Amino acid sequence: MTDFAASVDRLHNHVRHWEQPRWRGKKADQVYALVQLLADLGADAEGQPRRPVPREHDMILPDQLRVVADDLLAAAPDEKTLAEAAAAVDDVRREI
Structure with missing residues (x-):
């Protein structure tokens, strides 16, 4: 759990202060795709349908990241899921 939480903290700290011009290009799309992946993993862990x-506006992406990451942790997923999620977060952080 701590690897995932630490990975999310690093990414969140990296993007939370970005202004709109910084989100141009594929950066916003990559973070949004990560947000959706984390939401899907959380739904799977809860046994709920994916939605x-x-x-929303790109400037909201850091907040969405924090919310879906917290939701995933609250769902108490298995270690394999957390490792997958942490790897996805780290990949996005390296790419943007």
Whole structure:
């Protein structure tokens, strides 16, 4: 759990202060795709159906990241799921 939480903290701290011009290009799409993946993993862990995360303004993406990450942790997924989620977060952080 701590690896996932630490990975999310690093990414969140990296993007939370970004202004709109910084989100241009594929950065926003990559973070949104990560948000959706984390939401899907959380739904799976809860045994709930997957639902699309609303695509809001890019400036909201850091908040969406924090919320879906907290939801995933609250669902108490297995270690394999947390490792998958942490790897996805780390991949996005390296790419953006």
